[in-house]
Amino acid sequence: MSVARRCSEFLVSRFPLEKLSYEHLANKTVPVHKASWIYLLGGLTGFAFLVQVVTGILLMLYYQPTVIGAYDSVRYIVQYVPGGSLIRNMHVWSSSAMVVFLFIHAITNAFARAYRKPRELTWVTGALSMFVVLGLAFSGYLLPWNNLAVYATKVGLQIAEMSTLFLPGPLGGIGGQMAALLTGPDGIGQETLNRFYTLHIWILPALLIALVSVHLLLVQIHGMSVPRFAETSHKQEKFFFNFALKDLSAWMIFLTLLVILAVVLPYDYLQPYTLLKRYSPLAAAPSGIKPEWYFYFLYYPLEVLPKVVVILGTMIFFAGVVAAPWLMEYVPRMWGKRGEESKFPIVATCVVALVIVALTLFGQNIVDVMRGTSAP
């Protein structure tokens, strides 16, 4: 069979568009079993994104994307604009919530092995949107233009620059060129802020919406997958409105908790004061510069292991996440088992989940232990 033919057959079988009728949608059902709560997490991620869009648009009414104005415009929102602290903190906390939901969504789907045929592309579009979400987080972090924001960005760009240095010849410069494109021609300054702002409010959200649209289209035409333990014995419930109401109540519970959190715990309270001062090109970096917590799993290994190892490892890991539907099937075949029978997918998922959670929670401790007494 020719390659083109195989590709088109792959696509036709993964996009059975005939299932895209009103009828099909209206009669959609969702499996009911012990683990059917996992079907709520995609929706929660999407709802958190909706919160981001709404609060983000509101913040745009006052935020000024300028080196002179950014810092004070954020202060102004928090101090003077009615409800400003609420809106800003909802935006900040909901971004973290979105990453949490996304992570649980990905991990539970990995355990449920929902990526299996014919849902490979559902997984792939999901995995790609995870990178976009991390990009959104990284670009948004710069916008308040305080010490934490600017130095975390400098460090991030420096890491991007180093990330390809080990490659041979001109390939080694790719990271530096990417960093230069993000920085702009005049070093870290107004152009950098323009670029990050454009990415944050327009390019990345548009990309995310595009990816998630395909993701949801695929979820709709393939229906929900059932984890193996429940394959033989489970019930179904209607999506409209049984499951839809579960979705809605999960969203409302999340929204309530989010508002409470945003009111009682403004995000700035968690940061040392020196990190929240306006960035000045003529001042030194304070101690305690760190990326957002969801980058810890990359950041802490970078502090103690050789950079080649971490950067290559991360690239392979990310590629592996995207390619998981195929890896989980074909890797076990190397020792003669079918993906269906092998323990490999579950073990691999466990290891990945544990490593990420451990690095996120205990990264600092691990670094301290590994450094031993090296700090002067």
Place this chain on the structure above:
Amino acid sequence: MIDGGNNQEKTVGRRSLIVYACAAVLGLCGFMTAIAKQVLGFISGPNLTSAEKSHMVNQEMNLLEEQKQYDQMKLARMNTSKLPVAKVSDLDKNGGKIFTDYFLLPAVVFKNGENSCIARSAVCTHLGCTVQPELVDGKIYCACHMSYFDLQTGKPLAGPATIALPEEPIVIEDDIIYAVRPSGPIKIGPSQTPMNPV
């Protein structure tokens, strides 16, 4: 299987549907009103007192002044071969001064003995934070992840940085310290600073 599901739905489904509907509707009503009120207030904006307003305008003018100085420096670096960056009399034994060099990157100048000064790039070779303008035990210190550098040679002494902070050329005339324009074309960008090898 779907049929079985439908039977199920008639018995168990109905009750849970009512419970969920109530929860959702209650949540929705109370909550949406409160949020709508907040959002409306947010969009209408604050009513500032004139004291608050003038405070803000003053602050903005100070910032514009700072920006003007920065822009003047940017102009000067295009047209001159040396930039005034600090006064010797402003430095003391441990206290240096951070300035912006010809590459538009932070650099730092320290006193080096009685009458001379020494300038180095202030971009930490570890991950690019700006080093402190105060010496710690005579060493240059980056607070970001605690790297120490030798003042004379720039070599890293402790911490995660592994390569030296390069020296930057300066001249001193009267009391003024000038950064000297490096020879050759000046390319601006992150790649202009040395950093830890991978």
